[in-house]
Amino acid sequence: MLIRKPTDVLPSEITPRELFARRREFLTRSGAGLIAGAALWHGLPRHAGAATRLQTPPSALSTTEPLTDYKAVTTYNNFYEFGTDKGDPVRNAARMAVRPWTVSVEGLVGKPRRFDIDDLLKLAPLEERIYRMRCVEGWSMVIPWVGFPLAALLKEVEPLGNAKYVEFLTHYDPEIMSRRPVLDWPYGEGLRLDEALHPLTILAVGLYGEVLPNQNGAPVRLVVPWKYGFKSAKSIVTIRLTEKQPETAWNKAAPQEYGFYSNVNPAVSHPRWSQATERRIGELRKRPTLPFNGYADQVAGLYQGMDLKKFY
Numbered sequence: 001m002l003i004r005k006p007t008d009v010l011p012s013e014i015t016p017r018e019l020f021a022r023r024r025e026f027l028t029r030s031g032a033g034l035i036a037g038a039a040l041w042h043g044l045p046r047h048a049g050a051a052t053r054l055q056t057p058p059s060a061l062s063t064t065e066p067l068t069d070y071k072a073v074t075t076y077n078n079f080y081e082f083g084t085d086k087g088d089p090v091r092n093a094a095r096m097a098v099r100p101w102t103v104s105v106e107g108l109v110g111k112p113r114r115f116d117i118d119d120l121l122k123l124a125p126l127e128e129r130i131y132r133m134r135c136v137e138g139w140s141m142v143i144p145w146v147g148f149p150l151a152a153l154l155k156e157v158e159p160l161g162n163a164k165y166v167e168f169l170t171h172y173d174p175e176i177m178s179r180r181p182v183l184d185w186p187y188g189e190g191l192r193l194d195e196a197l198h199p200l201t202i203l204a205v206g207l208y209g210e211v212l213p214n215q216n217g218a219p220v221r222l223v224v225p226w227k228y229g230f231k232s233a234k235s236i237v238t239i240r241l242t243e244k245q246p247e248t249a250w251n252k253a254a255p256q257e258y259g260f261y262s263n264v265n266p267a268v269s270h271p272r273w274s275q276a277t278e279r280r281i282g283e284l285r286k287r288p289t290l291p292f293n294g295y296a297d298q299v300a301g302l303y304q305g306m307d308l309k310k311f312y
């Protein structure tokens with residue numbers, strides 16, 4: 001993100017239109033969704049075929065826009081621990097073991113706890129959330145995530161009255177990940193507590209009705225659809241509630257380019273990339289970028305009275 005200009009997905013990475021349409025038809029016919037009791041989900045094979053998919057009506061919080069092709073979603077990734085080229089994560093992230101996995105929830109909470117990933121999956125029913133995602137580099141996708149509200153996890157640990165922020169730290173293992181100091185590893189991100197509790201904010205454990213591929217942040221990653229992609233931390237191991245605004249990896253690396261809030265905002269340009277338009281992966285023409293990535297009705301209220309040019 002810091003280094004590369006937006007590049008295009010190779011035409012060969014995009015599934016032909018007909019396949020795309022058929023997948024869409026399948027999803028529509030079958031109710032376009034997926035819900036799994038955690039137990040059922042846990043039993044799913046890593047690459048669940050159509051027959052083993054668990055379907056549910058789409059969440060009211062989902063967009064009805066056409067999905068970005070599965071192949072693009074899982075091969076055109078930013079996960080700098082595995083390399084800075086878009087194709088690196090799919091090549092390199094398979095080395096990461098995602099079981100056993102523990103997520104520690106700590107800091108200003110009444111009941112700090114280390115969750116085994118399989119217990120974490122049982123905290124709330126899994127839902128399908130089809131979200132627009134936009135990277136600060138100027139590309140966007142529509143991704144059918146599978147996950148549950150972060151709020152369900154936070155309620156479990158009982159945030160204390162002085163908790164104002166939530167910090168996320170992600171897995172870093174120099175044996176299998178980049179040792180280049182591209183960012184100050186481990187990758188850190190943060191949200192204000194009210195942003196973290198917003199119903200649109202989810203912990204994702206799957207996409208396209210399948211267990212999350214490693215390159216997309218297995219076994220659990222954050223998804224915050226009204227913010228630039230880099231706020232959605234992958235492969236989380238620590239969630240810490242704090243009183244002070246946490247540092248974030250991108251803000252530390254380039255504070256003039258990446259602020260704490262990083263709300264999608266066509267009116268505030270990144271020094272090197274205009275944020276006014278975007279290219280949906282799989283499309284040729286650019287489209288206008290919407291305030292809060294199109295989620296303004298749901299989230300603009302969180303920022304009432306704030307100067308979003310200052311708090312970018």
Ligand SMILES: Nc1nc2c(c(=O)[nH]1)N[C@H]1C(S)=C(S)[C@@H](COP(=O)(O)O)O[C@H]1N2
Nearest residue numbers: 077078079080135187216229230232233234
């Ligand atoms: N740990 C970690 N999380 C990360 C990143 C990263 O480099 N490391 N990149 C971010 C960026 S810039 C984007 S755009 C999204 C991409 O998520 P996706 O590959 O699932 O689309 O992940 C975000 N989460």
Ligand SMILES: [Mo]
Nearest residue numbers: 135136229230
């Ligand atoms: Mo990004």
